[in-house]
Amino acid sequence: MATVDQVDRSLAPPSGTRYYRHSVATRICHWINVVCIVVLLGTGLNIFNAHPALYWGQFGADADDAKRWLEIGATDDAAGQPQGMVKVGDVSVRTTGLLGLSTSADGTPQAIGFPSWTTIPSWRDLATGRRWHFFFAWLFILNGLVYLIAAAFSGHLLKDIVPKLRELTPSSVWHDLVEHLKLKFPRGEDAKRYHPLQKIAYGGTVCVLLPLMVLTGLSMSPGFNAAAGGLLPQLFGGRASARSIHFITTNLVVLFVAVHVLMVLLAGPYNQIRSMITGRFDTGTER
Amino acid sequence: MAILTRRSLLTGGAIGGGLLLSGCDKLASSDGFNHFLGRAEGATYGWQRLIGRQALAQEFAPSEISPAFKANGSKDPDDADYRRHVTQGFAQWQLKIDGLVDRPLSLSLADIRRLPARTQITRHDCVEGWSAIGKWHGPQLGPLLKAAGLKPSARYIVFHCADNYGGEISKGGAQSTGRYYESVDLIDAFHPQTILAHTMNDAPLSVAHGAPLRLRVERQLGYKQAKYLMRIEAVDSFAGMELGKGGYWEDRGYEWYAGI
Numbered sequence: 167m168a169t170v171d172q173v174d175r176s177l178a179p180p181s182g183t184r185y186y187r188h189s190v191a192t193r194i195c196h197w198i199n200v201v202c203i204v205v206l207l208g209t210g211l212n213i214f215n216a217h218p219a220l221y222w223g224q225f226g227a228d229a230d231d232a233k234r235w236l237e238i239g240a241t242d243d244a245a246g247q248p249q250g251m252v253k254v255g256d257v258s259v260r261t262t263g264l265l266g267l268s269t270s271a272d273g274t275p276q277a278i279g280f281p282s283w284t285t286i287p288s289w290r291d292l293a294t295g296r297r298w299h300f301f302f303a304w305l306f307i308l309n310g311l312v313y314l315i316a317a318a319f320s321g322h323l324l325k326d327i328v329p330k331l332r333e334l335t336p337s338s339v340w341h342d343l344v345e346h347l348k349l350k351f352p353r354g355e356d357a358k359r360y361h362p363l364q365k366i367a368y369g370g371t372v373c374v375l376l377p378l379m380v381l382t383g384l385s386m387s388p389g390f391n392a393a394a395g396g397l398l399p400q401l402f403g404g405r406a407s408a409r410s411i412h413f414i415t416t417n418l419v420v421l422f423v424a425v426h427v428l429m430v431l432l433a434g435p436y437n438q439i440r441s442m443i444t445g446r447f448d449t450g451t452e453r
Numbered sequence: 454m455a456i457l458t459r460r461s462l463l464t465g466g467a468i469g470g471g472l473l474l475s476g477c478d479k480l481a482s483s484d485g486f487n488h489f490l491g492r493a494e495g496a497t498y499g500w501q502r503l504i505g506r507q508a509l510a511q512e513f514a515p516s517e518i519s520p521a522f523k524a525n526g527s528k529d530p531d532d533a534d535y536r537r538h539v540t541q542g543f544a545q546w547q548l549k550i551d552g553l554v555d556r557p558l559s560l561s562l563a564d565i566r567r568l569p570a571r572t573q574i575t576r577h578d579c580v581e582g583w584s585a586i587g588k589w590h591g592p593q594l595g596p597l598l599k600a601a602g603l604k605p606s607a608r609y610i611v612f613h614c615a616d617n618y619g620g621e622i623s624k625g626g627a628q629s630t631g632r633y634y635e636s637v638d639l640i641d642a643f644h645p646q647t648i649l650a651h652t653m654n655d656a657p658l659s660v661a662h663g664a665p666l667r668l669r670v671e672r673q674l675g676y677k678q679a680k681y682l683m684r685i686e687a688v689d690s691f692a693g694m695e696l697g698k699g700g701y702w703e704d705r706g707y708e709w710y711a712g713i
Contacts, residue, residue, distance in 0.1 A: 204473065205477070208474070208477065213582065214582070216580070216581040216582055217579070217581040217582035217583050219583075224513065224517055224576065224584075224586060225519055225576055225583075225584040225585050225586050226583060226584060227519070227521075227522075227523040227579075227583035227584065227585050228521075228523055228583070229519075229520065229521035229523065230519070230520070230521070271478075283470075283474060286474070286477045286478075286481065287477060287478050287481035287482075288474055288477075288478050289478075291481070291706075292580065292581070292707075293702075293705065293706030293707045294481050294487065294706060296580070296707070296708070297487060297490050297491055297493070297494075297706070297708065298481070298490055300493045300494070300497060300708075300713060301490040301491075301492070301493035303493075304493050304496055304497075386578070386713075387501075387712060387713035388510060388576075388578045388671070388672050388673055388674060388711075388712060388713075389497075389501040389505070389672045389673065389710075389712025389713060390501060390505075390712070390713065391510070391511060392505055392508040392509060392510040392511070392671070392672045393501055393504045393505025393508045394505075395508065395511075396511035399511075400511075405576060405578065405584050406584060409582060431462070
């Protein structure tokens, strides 16, 4: 028995450096949100592929060249070979293999906006994509409301997530940026709070970006638009604009997730991921 | 961090991503799972009816009309009867209103053009993602249904169309005839903006847009806006009608309630 005790003690982190960081509501909502965002992204790209073009204004369709600002498609080059193209404004970029023209799941080339490995399901299927998208949109909204209400009432949202004005001063943000670039992550007592860049990223995503995704998504619903008295799409400059903003905010969410996962990996994935499962975060040197 | 090399991360990420997507593909092929996710349609329908049962769709100014309104779905039906009507300028065409009604009606295009009409400039939202604004003119559906006298058992209004859009079903299963049809509940049937449009952008409805008569049900997506109307039928269920889901696209996996 004595040996077991010794082994246990040697594996355990220095006592007193773990603290309870994430509430049970935060942890459950976080992982439900992970599932929702993965499915909403994959099905959203499948839905986008049904009309891979974006416009500004109230409306937009094939003939509305003046309103179109983004188009993904396939055209034949001078040699008659089909090429994938992305057109942003007047600038065309060849994107064969990734956007516009890519290899389908069965290995044949196909003209499609986003490639099959990014979409749910992997084949072109607007009906299934929509069905999944709206189920997980409901789950995403309800889950987000539970999180926001729990975080607002516990004080977590204002105390830990939303940045304070003094944290947004250029010197404070600059200092935190330099620390990040040096890959110097806080340890000890200092690790018990979020720092300015973290607060900007988390607060901006939770309070601005994700609500914008919901509102621009609802702005595409003719039934919801009628119920909202036309207020919603007008807030974004019309339905075609709302669809464009939905696409842009999707890109920002993907950017957030990429940086978030990178930071978890750099700051110590074991400790970070454990804290989002058990709630316990180690402020010591353990990674 | 010896266990977390760049290679193991990339490999792990690729394997995890591949498993995730193939798992999603398996679920997307499962009728039971898709049926379960389809419950969201009821939530969307219930919520939108709760907050805006009688709400009006936004109407626009003439200056906001799309310069070119895209035509989608059937654009030139090759059905022999329909071709004959086109040749005759729809002089022999009749709209039937029947099913669960007390007084079945049969109306010529001239009869319909004489009815009091509503004009509305609205946005047409296609399920694919594009949208277009057009001006529609025609009688409201509600007064026509009142004239026919709906029986108390009537729950849905079905719109039978002249065009056959193809019988093959993308996902296997039983074959339908491919005849286009659509349906709405009585709330949308009696909604003031639900009209039978015979005029679009101040001109008689063109063949590409559904001549001589198309449905406008402005709080739902484009596939509900049935073109080439031939018959309006009041029913208590969709059982026995094509594949039983209440519409051509509904039989192919799309939601019956297209308010989102």
